[in-house]
Amino acid sequence: MTSLDTSAVRWRAAEVSAPRLGRPVPVIVARDIPYRPDANRFQNLSIYLPVTPETSAMIGAPVVSLPDSGPDPARGLVHVHGGAWRDPNLTARSIEPAVAHAFSAAGDAIPLRAVASLNYSLSPFPTHPELPYEPATAEHPDPAREAVHPAHVRDVLHGLDLLRSYGLADDSYVLSGHSCGACIAFQAILRSPRDHGLDAVPEAPRPAALLGLNGLYDLPALVHGLGASHQHLRDEYAMLLGHAFGTDQSRWPAASPARFDPAGIGERVRRGRAPALVVLDQSSEDHLVPMNQRETMEARLREAGVPRVVTGHRCTGSHAAPWEQGHMLWDSVQDTLRLL
């Protein structure tokens, strides 16, 4: 394997903000660290740290590890953004409002030592209002927007492997995902890298918990089981899932976390590859995702014998509100940390 040298990226001082916070919050950040040797523009991740005397001293230094967690079992958050596998305007930066809330407390009150947010290659989006991309007719090919499953989850597994090399250990972090990002996070943890065709990539560090927010888990049901409230989205979902998973719908169930073999999920929990805690939160006012996505996923996890499957109640309002507002995502993470 080609070795990966990410030391060209350096820690910097920056500010992040959230709609409900009166002023920006200072952070230390390393942006867009590539996790593949010949990374496209989305094969990278960003890491945010609270400002402390130790992290301030890192400004200007190359990124070679996560800061030491010290004696306290402070934890990390790793996030996988949404955007229907296709929206180039929805990136790893969508975690910033939640980071602002997380790091707005003073010093010792901050319960996280680091937040990492992953970008990953996207699928074509020919009908995007400002940035349409259709590989067949594109003037300039853009490999970063031509991913088809399992390319998205492979990217995320490579990103988690880079974080492992930086010191991310088993049980040291919560893995969260919003919308399709929840799908990808669950695909990455509830199955092995080998199941996704990655023989050379080790298992991801085990998250202490998985947190799914307004998540997509059952792909066939997004076309054939939307229910009356979301029925009008049927054609849109058929199109976007066709780009992300291929138009052969017989392949969609095997890619759906809510349809993974329960015995296989149970086995991964017993072998210590999947967490004993999963929190699923779905806004009942979400105009893009019906409640049955969470319900089906929850039922499958219970059937698989995951020790604690908890329904979160922080997500309200629109589909994007949890990350746009930041506080819902952060409250969900805090609830999850309290359950550990």
Ligand SMILES: N[C@@H](CC(=O)c1ccccc1NC=O)C(=O)O
């Ligand atoms: N602007 C986004 C909206 C979106 O994220 C989305 C749309 C339909 C169903 C699910 C969505 N998000 C899941 O990641 C898009 O249309 O790609």
